[in-house]
Amino acid sequence: xxxxxxxVAPRYLTGDKAGLRxxxxxxxxxxxxxxxxxxxxxxxxxxxRGVLWSGDLxxxxxxxxxxxxxxxxxQVVFVTNNSTKSRADYRKKLEGLGIPSTxxxxxxxxxxxxxYISRIxxxxxxxxxxxxxxxxxxxxxxxxxxxxxxxxxxPAYRRDVTPEDYKKIAAGDExxxxxxxxVVLVGLDFHMNYLKIALAYHxxxxxxxxxxxxIDSTLPNSGTLFPxxxxxxxxxxxxxxxxxxxxxxxxxxxxxxxxxxxKFDRSRACMVGDRANTDIRFGLEGKLGGTLGVLTGVAxxxxxxxxxxxxxxxxxxxxxxxxSE
Amino acid sequence: xxxxxxxVAPRYLTGDKAGLRxxxxxxxxxxxxxxxxxxxxxxxxxxxRGVLWSGDLxxxxxxxxxxxxxxxxxQVVFVTNNSTKSRADYRKKLEGLGIPSTxxxxxxxxxxxxxYISRIxxxxxxxxxxxxxxxxxxxxxxxxxxxxxxxxxxPAYRRDVTPEDYKKIAAGDExxxxxxxxVVLVGLDFHMNYLKIALAYHxxxxxxxxxxxxIDSTLPNSGTLFPxxxxxxxxxxxxxxxxxxxxxxxxxxxxxxxxxxxKFDRSRACMVGDRANTDIRFGLEGKLGGTLGVLTGVAxxxxxxxxxxxxxxxxxxxxxxxxSE
Numbered sequence: 320x321x322x323x324x325x326x327v328a329p330r331y332l333t334g335d336k337a338g339l340r341x342x343x344x345x346x347x348x349x350x351x352x353x354x355x356x357x358x359x360x361x362x363x364x365x366x367x368r369g370v371l372w373s374g375d376l377x378x379x380x381x382x383x384x385x386x387x388x389x390x391x392x393x394q395v396v397f398v399t400n401n402s403t404k405s406r407a408d409y410r411k412k413l414e415g416l417g418i419p420s421t422x423x424x425x426x427x428x429x430x431x432x433x434x435y436i437s438r439i440x441x442x443x444x445x446x447x448x449x450x451x452x453x454x455x456x457x458x459x460x461x462x463x464x465x466x467x468x469x470x471x472x473x474p475a476y477r478r479d480v481t482p483e484d485y486k487k488i489a490a491g492d493e494x495x496x497x498x499x500x501x502v503v504l505v506g507l508d509f510h511m512n513y514l515k516i517a518l519a520y521h522x523x524x525x526x527x528x529x530x531x532x533x534i535d536s537t538l539p540n541s542g543t544l545f546p547x548x549x550x551x552x553x554x555x556x557x558x559x560x561x562x563x564x565x566x567x568x569x570x571x572x573x574x575x576x577x578x579x580x581x582k583f584d585r586s587r588a589c590m591v592g593d594r595a596n597t598d599i600r601f602g603l604e605g606k607l608g609g610t611l612g613v614l615t616g617v618a619x620x621x622x623x624x625x626x627x628x629x630x631x632x633x634x635x636x637x638x639x640x641x642x643s644e
Numbered sequence: 645x646x647x648x649x650x651x652v653a654p655r656y657l658t659g660d661k662a663g664l665r666x667x668x669x670x671x672x673x674x675x676x677x678x679x680x681x682x683x684x685x686x687x688x689x690x691x692x693r694g695v696l697w698s699g700d701l702x703x704x705x706x707x708x709x710x711x712x713x714x715x716x717x718x719q720v721v722f723v724t725n726n727s728t729k730s731r732a733d734y735r736k737k738l739e740g741l742g743i744p745s746t747x748x749x750x751x752x753x754x755x756x757x758x759x760y761i762s763r764i765x766x767x768x769x770x771x772x773x774x775x776x777x778x779x780x781x782x783x784x785x786x787x788x789x790x791x792x793x794x795x796x797x798x799p800a801y802r803r804d805v806t807p808e809d810y811k812k813i814a815a816g817d818e819x820x821x822x823x824x825x826x827v828v829l830v831g832l833d834f835h836m837n838y839l840k841i842a843l844a845y846h847x848x849x850x851x852x853x854x855x856x857x858x859i860d861s862t863l864p865n866s867g868t869l870f871p872x873x874x875x876x877x878x879x880x881x882x883x884x885x886x887x888x889x890x891x892x893x894x895x896x897x898x899x900x901x902x903x904x905x906x907k908f909d910r911s912r913a914c915m916v917g918d919r920a921n922t923d924i925r926f927g928l929e930g931k932l933g934g935t936l937g938v939l940t941g942v943a944x945x946x947x948x949x950x951x952x953x954x955x956x957x958x959x960x961x962x963x964x965x966x967x968s969e
Contacts, residue, residue: 479834479835480834480870485865485866485870486866488866488868488870489865489866489867489868508838509804509805509838510804510837510838511836511837511838512835512836512837513833513834513835513836513870513871516871516875517870517871520869520870520871521868536879536882536883537883540810540814541810541811541813541814542814543813543814543846544845544883545805545810545813545838545842545845546838546841546842546845546879546883547883549882550841550878550879550882550883551879553878553879553881553882554861554871554875554876554878554879556878557861557874557875557878558861558862558869558871558872558875
C-alpha cells in the first residue's frame, strides 16, 4: 500500500477477513484519534461521532479491539489535541470510559508541545523559559520534561490590565517581561484575558518562538461548541500577522514529536481516525505506511472515497477489526 | 478634481497659495483622522505621527487651521476608530489637547456603530437588543440612540466560565442567552474573557448580526502596541469563519453612518489623514470629492505619490493650509 494511495480509492475492509488480516500485518504501531464530539450533540441532531467513543459512550467492541491489537504485539497510541489535560489526567479519562491504558500510550498536544520544546527546539542557554497561556495539563507536561515556565495557572496573571502595566511593558520591565522567556506556548485557557494576550504579544515581538498546542478553533462541550485553543491564538495571529507552530493534529510538528518519543518506523505505522482533513491528512502528510478511516465519526463514505484526503482503507466501525480473527 | 485622481499623481500644495485656496473652495466638509500614534513611540524611534496631534503633543498651528476652516463656513468632523470613548469623552480629550470642539463634530466608531444599528440596520421588532463586548464608550453611544443592550461593562459578565454555563448555553437557557438579542457588537474590551466570547459565538450562531466597532488589530499605548478591537473579534472570526461588518475606518459602513448623520454632499467633502491604506482609502472608496494627505504621520511622500491609495493632494503638515490666507 503506497503512500500515494491517497489518490486511489481506499479499500473497504468491513467483513473482509483476509483483507483485514493482511492490513493488520503491515503495521506495528496504531495511532488512534481521540477527539470526538460530545454525546448531547451526538444524540440529538447527529449520530454518534468518534473512533473509540463518543462523549461518555464507549462504542461496543472498542476494548476488545484494543486488546486484539495489543495481544498481537502492536503498539497502541492515543493521540489527542486536548491540551487542558496531562497524560495522567487523560489516562484517568480513558479509565473512566472503561478503556485500560498506560500513561506511556497517551500522546496529547500538551505533551507533544513539551517534547517539541525540550527535544527538538534548540533554545539558547539564557532563553529556555516558556510563557504559557493555558491550563494545568500543559504545566504538568512541561514539568515532566523539566522545562521551566511562567504564566499558565499562576493567579498573578488572572487580573485586569492596569495603567502601570502599559508603562512597564513598554519599558521592558523585568517584573512583567522575564528576559529568559524564549518560547510562548498558547493552549486552551479558560482564564484568557487582555493582560495575557498583551504579554504573549510582547514576548513574541522580542523574539520568542510562537507555539500553539493546537489550533482547533472550537471545543466540543455539552453537545455544542465553545472557543477552542485556536481562539486563544487568534488575537496574536492577527496582531503579529504570523502563524504559530502548532503541535496538534494535523501539524507535522506533532508527528515529529511522536516519532521523537516512540522511535517507530513510519512505514510500519497506521493512523486511525474519523476525520479526513485532520486525522487522515495527519497520517498521509506524515508518510505513515497506512491510514484507516472509520465511519462512526465526522467523515462520510463519500469523503473517504473521493475527498482530498483518502485513507488507505476504511471500515464501518473500528470493531470490524475483530473479524480478522 | 475627479474621483479617479487616486491613479494620477497627487498635487503638492505646501506653499502654493493659489492651489490651496482653489482646493479649500471645493469643499464644505472636512473629515479629520484622529488616530495617531502615542508620544513615547513618536519621540523615541520615530518622528511624531498624526494629523492634528501626536500623543499629548498638539502640532503647532492645529487650532488656527481648524479656526480658519470654521471661519470660512466649513463643517469640521473629527473621525476616530477609538471605541472605548463616547463622543463626550472624546470632546474632553480634544479640550485637554487644547482643541475647541463640540460633541456634534465628533464621530467615533462607537457612535458610528450606534447610528448603524439604530438608523441603517432593519431589525425585527423582537430582535432589537445588542450584546456588547466593549467598554463604556459603546454603552453611552447606544444609550444616546436609545438602543437596548446587555453585556458591556456589566460585572455579571466579568467572571470565569462554569460547568453550569456550558449546559445552559447548550440548552439555550434564557438566563444566559437573551432571545431578544439580534446584534453582537464587538469593540475593544479590556475585560475580555472566555465567557464573553462563548456568548457572542452562540448569539451569532443563533442569527445575530456580527458587528465590530473597528478591526484595528493593535492599540497604541505608552509608545508601543497592545491588543486592539480587532483582537477581540479575532476568536469569533476564526470560530465562525465569518468577518464582522466593521464600523470604523476604512469600512464604508462608517462613511454611510457619517452621511446618515450629517447629510452632506460627498462631492463637497474631503477626508484628511496621514495613512494611505486607511484614511485616504476611506475617502477614495467613499467617493468623496477630495482626499488630503499630510506627511506628519505614517505615510511617506512616496506612498502618497505612487502607492495604491493616492490622495488628491498632500501637504508637509496640516497647518500649511494657513498659507491660503
